[in-house]
Amino acid sequence: xxxxxxxxxxxxxxxxxxxxxxxxxxxxxxxxxxxxxxxxxxxxxxxxxxxxxxxxxxxxxxxxxxxxxxxxxxxxxxxxxxxxxxxxxxxxxxxxxxxxxxxxxxxxxxxxxxxxxxxxxxxxxxxxxxxxxxxxxxxxxxxxxxxxxxxxxxxxxxxxxxxxxxxxxxxxxxxxxxxxxxxxxxxxxxxxxxxxxxxxxxxxxxxxxxxxxxxxxxxxxxxxxxxxxxxxxxxxxxxxxxxxxxxxxxxxxxxxxxxxxxxxxxxxxxxxxxxxxxxxxxxxxxxxxxxxxxxxxxxxxxxxxxxxxxxxxxxxxxxxxxxxxxxxxxxxxxxxxxxxxxxx
Ligand code: NCD
Numbered sequence: 001x002x003x004x005x006x007x008x009x010x011x012x013x014x015x016x017x018x019x020x021x022x023x024x025x026x027x028x029x030x031x032x033x034x035x036x037x038x039x040x041x042x043x044x045x046x047x048x049x050x051x052x053x054x055x056x057x058x059x060x061x062x063x064x065x066x067x068x069x070x071x072x073x074x075x076x077x078x079x080x081x082x083x084x085x086x087x088x089x090x091x092x093x094x095x096x097x098x099x100x101x102x103x104x105x106x107x108x109x110x111x112x113x114x115x116x117x118x119x120x121x122x123x124x125x126x127x128x129x130x131x132x133x134x135x136x137x138x139x140x141x142x143x144x145x146x147x148x149x150x151x152x153x154x155x156x157x158x159x160x161x162x163x164x165x166x167x168x169x170x171x172x173x174x175x176x177x178x179x180x181x182x183x184x185x186x187x188x189x190x191x192x193x194x195x196x197x198x199x200x201x202x203x204x205x206x207x208x209x210x211x212x213x214x215x216x217x218x219x220x221x222x223x224x225x226x227x228x229x230x231x232x233x234x235x236x237x238x239x240x241x242x243x244x245x246x247x248x249x250x251x252x253x254x255x256x257x258x259x260x261x262x263x264x265x266x267x268x269x270x271x272x273x274x275x276x277x278x279x280x281x282x283x284x285x286x287x288x289x290x291x292x293x294x295x296x297x298x299x300x301x302x303x304x305x306x307x308x309x310x311x312x313x314x315x316x317x318x319x320x321x322x323x324x325x326x327x328x329x330x331x332x333x334x335x336x337x338x339x340x341x342x343x344x
Contacts, residue, residue: 005123006020012325040314046335049077050324054081054110055074055080055320056081056109058090058114061115102127111134113136119139122136123138143184145319149315150185151185154277157277166192170195173231182207183211198232238279240262242281260289261292265300276302
């Protein structure tokens with residue numbers, strides 16, 4: 001992933017492949033826009049600014065929230081969505097290359113959202129597309145839209161405590177090797193000052209060196225911990241992740257180190273961290289012995305996992321508007337109160 005091509009700073013007409021495309025300035029502008037879109041994301045206002053625009057979403061890996069929130073975001077801005085899922089029903093099953101698929105599909109749409117099992121594959125889509133491509137996850141590479149919604153949510157949660165992300169300590173736990181959300185998150189958080197990452201990964205699932213190097217070169221501290229309590233101690237936030245069993249051999253996936261529980265209430269008690277901000281990209285693997293986040297933390301006030309998923313819509317709306325060059329003035333001119341009501 002180190003040697004994937006560099007894409008320009010994220011802005012009008014640009015693909016979004018990596019969080020590298022953000023600096024402090026465009027991240028701040030992006031979050032300001034995302035926040036301003038909240039009434040539309042929450043269905044309090046109706047917007048038609050993307051009337052006539054077409055999104056095509058191509059998901060070659062399972063997805064619930066990423067695909068639906070990208071599509072909801074586009075629909076809430078008044079656009080139309082075409083979608084295809086899996087390889088079986090696409091011509092890739094007939095041996096079509098990424099280059100040909102990308103050129104063909106991009107000829108039908110105004111923007112593409114792509115998820116694919118190979119790291120670097122979405123960058124390849126972008127190189128052959130005639131419209132902007134947004135990366136919805138490329139294998140164990142990156143997941144920029146998830147990192148944007150994660151950091152957006154963490155900012156809001158830290159603000160409730162009168163704090164910012166600058167100077168915070170975050171425990172990052174779970175499958176740090178294959179978990180692409182962690183790779184994007186750590187790179188994006190490294191734009192802030194004085195961030196400390198306390199990492200805990202089970203054996204064989206440690207963070208790739210290029211990610212920790214990126215973080216330390218950006219001025220963050222990276223501390224490797226040998227158990228969960230050590231990572232949690234002194235942390236303001238914990239970011240827990242699922243074991244990406246689909247990306248490893250069956251032998252490793254079934255090993256005893258990957259059974260049991262990654263994070264539960266007893267561990268938070270032991271680390272004196274019951275008030276910690278709890279984040280997770282989801283899905284949470286709730287099967288027994290899945291080595292994931294337990295549900296006995298669900299009543300803790302810091303549990304932010306569903307605030308993250310809700311924020312996925314407005315963050316993805318801001319992604320579309322940014323790449324399609326639509327300012328908030330134009331959005332305001334195409335937004336009205338809704339004439340119907342389901343809930344307040
Ligand atoms: C993540 C992903 O697909 O990388 N899910 C998501 O998009 N929210 C995390 C995961 O699958 O574990």
